[in-house]
Amino acid sequence: MASPLILYGSLVDSISLTHLRYLSNALICINQHGIIDWLVPNVPSSSVASVLSEKGLKGTQVTQLKKGQFLSPGFIDTHTHAPQHPNLGTGGQYQLLDWLENVTFPREARFKDVDYSRKVYERVVKRTLDLGTTTSCYYGSLHLESTKVLADVVHAGGQRGFVGKCNMDSNCPSTYIEPSPSASIADTVSLISHIRSLPASSPTSTPLVQPIITPRFAISCSAPLLQGLGDLVRSEKEAGTEVAVQTHLGENHGEIAFTKEIFAGANERGGMKNGWDGSYAGVYESFGLLGERTILAHCVHLEETELQTIKRTNSGISHCPTSNLNLRSGCAKVGEMLERGIKVGLGTDCSGGYESGILSQIRSASTTSKLISMASPSSAPSSPETPPPEAATSTPRYSTLPQLPLPTLFHLATLGGASLCGLDKVVGNFEVGKEFDALLVDLGEERGNGALWFDEEEGGEEGWLEGGFEQWIWTGDDRNIAKVWVQGRLVGGKDL
Ligand SMILES: [Zn+2]
Structure with a gap:
């Protein structure tokens, strides 16, 4: 022994x-x-x-x-795109939808090439481990074989990770789109079984790599695709093999408006069987994609009903502050989320964010919280910088603080991220x-x-x-x- x-x-x-x-x-x-x-x-x-x-x-x-x-404790990156690391530091002149079209999709299309994918993914895993990221929630590209390689590389590198292939059958370029909802779902099922076949380090340890269902965002998914993924989530849960979900929510005003337009049409055509409250988060909920294993990235612009939906479903939020600043998406109100008891972790969102480590996200999260308090100076006193005394027994009233305190920031980077991943009993x-x-x-x-x-x-x-x-x-x-x-x-x- x-x-x-x-x-x-x-x-x-x-x-x-x-x-x-x-x-x-x-x-x-x-x-x-x-x-x-x-x-x-x-x-x-x-x-x-x-x-x-x-x-x-x-x-x-x-x-x-x-x-x-x-x-x-090691850092937990609750939101990153493995195939976008080669784009780090480019495209900062764009906002989200133009950035996807001009920077992201052309790069990700190259991941059809499995050898290229392996070369990039080996470097991504090594680099993020060296930056202290011990757990990472990865979006792959839409390609099944390359995303299997991503899972293999994460596993071989000894990193803990969630790996998903992007589901995207709508509103994407013809060179980078899946042919049908059924093909997208079949590839997702195949990836899940591949990841579950990877050997555990020991009989008592948690599997290092776990699958995660990854509808890229609502815009890129047809109603039948989201319905199929929601059915998959439900059937996995019923089988006792609950699977995590990750997607984007409320990042950018143009994205939100387009999402509502698309799904208002789908709703009129009867494409949303479980009812829809008219919100962006409501799209995911109507298809059964929100639950305690769901990670929602960004959440910069949330309506009151959406905050309530996230809290009610016990979904979690990945705060991606560098990306939110870089693509001028806005400042996510993390203090308000925490006051409501919503789970929050940090995400690099490479390459919307140009830095692949979590230390820099801690700093950006601090900057974001200061920007929020400076924008509404009447509600934020200049001191103290530490939580008030009642914080010892309850969640502090973050909206009255001039910034997120260091213990809170470090919690987001470690234990908070672990809760988002359903790993808070395992690491953090x-x-x-x-x-x-x-x-x-x-x-x-x-x-x-x-x-x-x-x-x-x-x-x-x-x-x-x-x-x-x-x-x-x-x-x-x-x-x-x-x-x-x-x-x-x-x-x-x-x-x-
Ligand atoms: Zn992202």
């Missing part, structure tokens, strides 16, 4: 929307299945050997973290019994990130952690991510 992985040092994780946990001198044990077996905080170095002895692990090798190093923080998806962060100057001014002389042996963590969030990058583990297995980072 393989030895457990024992780490000794500092860690930071999210306990709730309002609370970060900072632990020093923590001794953490990860078993051979990648599960956190136990965690003992505040162990003096003179007591490490005796704690190991008590745990029956006398003499087991311990990896000691030094000052300036700490463990963080260092609770005992969860799988070890983690980063070893190193603030040291020798890492080569000149933007991060961490002073080893300050803060004593323990007092540096809180300030160092904050510095990493705002000025860190992949050079500071030394190691990346998924399910206890070392899969990325600068030291790999």
Whole structure:
């Protein structure tokens, strides 16, 4: 039997929307299945050997973290498009619908070529792992074979992921469209069974790669296609093999108006059997696509009824702040969503967003929240920057805060994202019994990130952690991510 992985040092994780946990001198044990077996905080170095002895692990090798190093839970990217990574940093002059036509669809059409797909996907998985993304919700292209390759590459790379092929049979260029609803659904079923056939790392661990049904957005799907996908979701649920769903919602005014126009017509023709409330979110609900495993990206412009629909169906929202700013879509009101108890995570939305890591999304989410409060200064005081005292027992009134506080931002990036994916009992923080998806962060100057001014002389042996963590969030990058583990297995980072 393989030895457990024992780490000794500092860690930071999210306990709730309002609370970060900072632990020093923590001794953490990860078993051979990648599960956190136990965690003992505040162990003096003179007591490490005796704690190991008590745990029956006398003499087991311990990896000691030094000052300036700490463990963080891995990041969760709840919305990205794997085939669009080669477009990163291009097309920022467009808004959504023109950007799709001029930048996105021509690129994705190239993924008909399986060899090209493999080459791109291997680089995407490596790059995002090195940026600390331990779980990613991927949109593939519309192609079945290439999306199978994406699932294979994610699996082989050791990343945790949800992989879906785009469903799109309407309002797309003739060179990049599926021939019929039935063909689209058949390919989706085939992808689901391919992903479920990938071997698990161990009998006790959660499958690393899971399928996700991916109607690109309502505009690109006919009513019969959405109906077929909704039927698939229902039949999977009835079979006890619930499958996740991801799509876009309320990103851009032109998109919303076009969606309503299309589905008003479908509704008149009797194409929406379960009734429709006239909203964009209502389109998905009428076809049975909203539920607790549904991830809705963007949600920049939501009507009151849509917020209620999302809350009622317990769907979650992927906040994609860099993309929303880059394509001038707008500022999603995350504080209001959180106040209502809606699940929210962060998404890069590559390549609507030009950065493929989640650290930068934390910063953009902060900027977005500041823009919202600056646009309505009367409702937001200039301080405090931390949640008010009642936050200890309840959700803070985010709409009265001048910005989203750091504990909330980090929650979105980790535990909040895990909830969106239905993985909050599996990953998201260092609770005992969860799988070890983690980063070893190193603030040291020798890492080569000149933007991060961490002073080893300050803060004593323990007092540096809180300030160092904050510095990493705002000025860190992949050079500071030394190691990346998924399910206890070392899969990325600068030291790999
Ligand atoms: Zn997207």
